[in-house]
Amino acid sequence: xxxxxxxxxxxxxxVIDRILDKGIVIDLYARISLVGIELxxxxxxxxxxxxxxxxxxxxxVGLLRDEVQGEIDLETSxxxxxxxxxxxx
Amino acid sequence: MxxxxxxxxxxxxxxxxxxxxxxxxxxxxxxxxxxxxxxxxAMVVAQAPVKIYDPTRENLKxxxxxxxxxxxxxxxxxxxxxxxxxSDEDAEILIKRLYDKFKKIFPTIENKIEVGxxxxxxxxWMKEQAGNQExxxxxxxxxxxxxxxxxxxxxxxAGEAAQKFVQGIHLDFEREVFRPLAxxxxxAKSNEVIGERMVLNAxxxxxxxxxxxxxxxxxxFYEKWKDRTEFKYTGPWPAYNFIDIKIKAEDAS
Numbered sequence: 001x002x003x004x005x006x007x008x009x010x011x012x013x014x015v016i017d018r019i020l021d022k023g024i025v026i027d028l029y030a031r032i033s034l035v036g037i038e039l040x041x042x043x044x045x046x047x048x049x050x051x052x053x054x055x056x057x058x059x060x061v062g063l064l065r066d067e068v069q070g071e072i073d074l075e076t077s078x079x080x081x082x083x084x085x086x087x088x089x
Numbered sequence: 090m091x092x093x094x095x096x097x098x099x100x101x102x103x104x105x106x107x108x109x110x111x112x113x114x115x116x117x118x119x120x121x122x123x124x125x126x127x128x129x130x131a132m133v134v135a136q137a138p139v140k141i142y143d144p145t146r147e148n149l150k151x152x153x154x155x156x157x158x159x160x161x162x163x164x165x166x167x168x169x170x171x172x173x174x175x176s177d178e179d180a181e182i183l184i185k186r187l188y189d190k191f192k193k194i195f196p197t198i199e200n201k202i203e204v205g206x207x208x209x210x211x212x213x214w215m216k217e218q219a220g221n222q223e224x225x226x227x228x229x230x231x232x233x234x235x236x237x238x239x240x241x242x243x244x245x246x247a248g249e250a251a252q253k254f255v256q257g258i259h260l261d262f263e264r265e266v267f268r269p270l271a272x273x274x275x276x277a278k279s280n281e282v283i284g285e286r287m288v289l290n291a292x293x294x295x296x297x298x299x300x301x302x303x304x305x306x307x308x309x310f311y312e313k314w315k316d317r318t319e320f321k322y323t324g325p326w327p328a329y330n331f332i333d334i335k336i337k338a339e340d341a342s
Binding site: 002003004005006007011012014015016017018019020021022023024025026027059062 | 098100101144146149150152153156157166167168169170172174183187204205215216219220229285304307308311315320321322323324325326327329330332333334335336337
């Protein structure tokens with residue numbers, strides 16, 4: 001069967017993925033009032049992969065024994081994304 | 090408790106667009122969308138309290154739906170979630186400052202849609218692939234031969250190797266799937282993969298005249314890979330992935 005694109009509500013993760021930090025973003029300090037404020041555009045982001053990330057890769061491809069294999073399915077790991085990515089403005 | 094009223098921002102459209110006002114629910118309050126024009130551009134806003142908006146399901150949905158609705162009849166440069174200014178005047182200032190930027194952006198996204206394609210490897214297939222890698226197979230054997238549990242160092246080493254392996258698959262998919270699709274698209278972006286089994290996390294800006302061709306190409310890859318991977322093909326979205334403007338007040342850093 002053919003695959004068709006959709007934006008139905010089941011893809012809340014897709015919505016979050018887009019609208020939380022993409023498009024036009026105004027830094028918290030600049031919100032409220034812009035009268036008399038000089039605006040500059042910034043672009044700086046650092047992503048840090050942690051040891052935990054590596055371990056989950058090892059688990060995912062079946063390198064490690066059961067002792068470290070948790071119930072990490074895709075959904076859980078997507079939620080855990082915030083923990084492995086630190087964004088610095 | 091009453092909070093100061095401000096304007097919540099949804100996105101920038103052309104001022105001559107046939108704007109349709111909408112009644113919306115934002116953070117439990119009912120409000121209406123309207124436009125704040127500046128020259129031939131306009132910010133779509135709604136009156137809402139000045140505060141930090143929690144990304145609740147309802148709020149996210151409202152934001153997405155307003156932008157999606159705009160997209161059905163005009164070109165929209167989307168705002169990110171939760172941006173609120175004090176007054177209409179501020180919204181006008183924002184457009185004024187970014188007017189030239191927006192002017193350049195509009196033609197690049199006109200009559201185009203963003204689509205997303207995530208490909209996630211089946212667990213068994215990933216394991217099988219890993220098993221075919223000599224170094225990983227050796228490492229696995231070594232880890233499982235160890236009488237005592239493996240040291241933290243060993244696990245880390247295995248994990249690092251596994252991540253490299255998965256990234257290798259990611260690169261394969263970028264070459265085999267992403268590039269041919271990118272050739273049809275006007276713009277394409279391969280985002281960082283999320284989680285351990287995602288092998289592609291891409292966004293494409295597709296001209297409406299090429300939408301069908303693009304869909305067909307995605308299906309071609311889907312047919313080839315559907316037994317070994319899961320495809321998440323989404324859209325049409327506003328061009329979030331292709332508009333990246335971060336605004337900061339100069340003294341705030």
